[in-house]
Amino acid sequence: MFWLWRSLVIAAMGLTTMVQAITLSDSDYQRYRQAALDKPQLSYADIEPVLQQHRLNPLFRFSQLGESALGVPVWQIDIGNGPVKVMAWSQMHGDEPTATAALMDLLNVLAADAHSQWRSSWQDKITLRLIPLLNPDGAAANVRVNSMGIDINRDAKALQTPEGRLLMQAARQFKPDFGLNLHDQNRFYAVGDTDKAATISLLAPAFNEAKDIDAARTKAMQLIGDMRDLMQQLLPGHLAKYNDTFSWRSFGDTFAGMGISTVLIESGAHPGDDNRQVARKLNTQLLVMAVNSIADKRYTRQSLDAYQAVPFNRDGGIKDMLISGLGIVVNGHSARVDLALDFDLDGNKLARIRDIGDMSVYGSFHHFDASGLQYQAGREYPLSTNLTLDKAGYLALLAQGYSHFRGEASLLQNNSDLPVVLNPVKLSEGAPQRQRPATFLLADKDGVKLALLNGQLLHLASATVLNPLGS
Ligand SMILES: [Zn+2]
Missing domain, CATH: 2.30.40.10 (Urease, subunit C, domain 1)
Incomplete structure (x- = not known):
């Protein structure tokens, strides 16, 4: 009887435990911001010491996903044990380093003693997998493509690059519910008709030419609704929506077709910010918010209006x-x-x-x-x-x-x-x-x-x- 009672209590707690959501204020962020990454390009050597430091932390489950064509390791880092799976990967384009720095910041946020309550409030709800720097060879050469000259983000169907195969393997084995696809965009995008730079652009990529909206894409759009609300607090006017033309060969669109609620986050420029540190901070803040929102399903309260209301990028604006x-x-x-x-x-x-x-x-x-x-x-x-x-x-x-x-x-x-x-x-x-x-x-x-x-x-x-x- 006692055991039955206890398991009922535990079950009830499981149902009612709310996520102790944190919001990462600008001053909080400065505390967790990883040093020595404010640079125009980042390679594996830049993040290796950060990864080494966190490998010792039992909170994180490190495993080597594989290696690049030139033999550089690609790591995946898991935290949490919940049924809802969230996978974020960065820098599949070697010259797009901003979100890799943000993932290092996020590791520091996740590891912080001050956040133990936050972690334990969602660890049984979601499993978070981070794959920083998917294209270390391109990063070392500061180019978009991998060492074979192939754009990994046009290799989702052909899978001729080791790096593209690693990402697809992670998706097939981990079976994420949410995918966060982290890139940098060119600095000339304006937010719609405004004269403001698109410092962050978001997209729930289409899975077909008709840009149909299924259940998985709906969730991605709802999560973007929450991201829009946060951006309106943090940096009003600097959020745009990326081009939503269906791209059959790309990973985001392919994952969307596999039923993964995929969100593309593009880091963009900001005045006086050559190394995109503004977008880096926003990435970290958006990722923390996404963990909160996905863990307690807060995003489901969004209609699609918020997503639709985000203006598109204006190229050359x-x-x-x-x-x-x-x-x-x-x-x-x-x-x-x-x-x-x-x-x-x-x-x-x-x-x-x-x-x-x-x-x-x-x-x-x-x-x-x-x-x-x-x-x-x-x-x-x-x-x-x-x-x-x-x-x-x-x-x-x-x-x-x-x-x-x-x-x-x-x-x-x-x-x-x-x-x-x-x-x-x-x-x-x-x-x-x-x-x-x-x-x-x-x-x-x-x-x-x-x-x-x-x-x-x-x-x-x-x-x-x-x-x-x-x-
Ligand atoms: Zn890219």
Whole structure:
């Protein structure tokens, strides 16, 4: 009788135990944020010490899922023993590291003594499996594809990559109810028609061309509804929805077709945040919320309206830099125009004029109001003998109308701490032109006030770059 009574009590507790939901505030987050991951690219060597540290913790069940084509281990980390299974994987594209850092942060959150009540409130409800850094070879080379040159996220059906096979194997063996597919998106997406950057984009991927909504996709959309509510508190206006076109070869769409409630989380850019630390923090906060929501089925209270209301990404809606209201003259026609500039930060570091005219529908990471200023093509300073530039001498040359140097690089010694343009190819002449280098001068009736030097805007009077690249 006693035993029966006890098991009834335990069963009743099991039914009524609520998840002791935590919300990770910004200051909480700083406590658990893993150090040394604020970098433009992350490889296995960056996360290995973090994994080693957590391997010793009996909370986590580490197992090696397999290895990449070049023999780097891919780990899966399980926590909890509940019937509802949640699987999150990151960086199947090697040059998309943001969520890998977030998974390291999440390990720290999960391991914290302060969160023992939280953990024990959901550990018998869900099993969480984390697979950080699915494509370590691509990560080491800082490229999207794996070492065979194959985009793993177009290999869900062909399964020709070891890494793609590992992910499919994990899905078939673990049989997740929820899949969290973690990526980075390009920095030029705006939120719908707004001028705000899509710092996070979400999607419940379709499983067919018709984009039908079955029970599994409904749950994914409901969970995104909860994520939207959280984003409205944390960073209003910066959440968008990723392109929902069915992609037969991709893992998210394939998993959706296998009945897994799949949520794509895309980390995007934010002004002044080159290493996407804003999106990293939001990822961690969204993942913690997802654990809460899935464990106590809170997401089921969402209608699909919240999901439908999230605006789609607008490709090209954000520019690297906008210079607005600049005066130009072409064949006697005066005009005031906006210039959109693109910075090739990863490749040849060349900043170009991308577009000219009314750019008021776009947002930007850097903006300069050029009202009252006039475009002026810079003169070329020929290098024939050794030239040592100090700050005052260089500023004087710019004020005289020079914008760049031409000649043997070894002749120029730049001691000014200011950017210098040497041997530019195809500069604009009388007026700015598309696709030409972003190097010219801005003047008013008293003379040159600013110099745009390969996209960096130098204010002559204060000798400061207004938009240092890398900020
Ligand atoms: Zn990706």
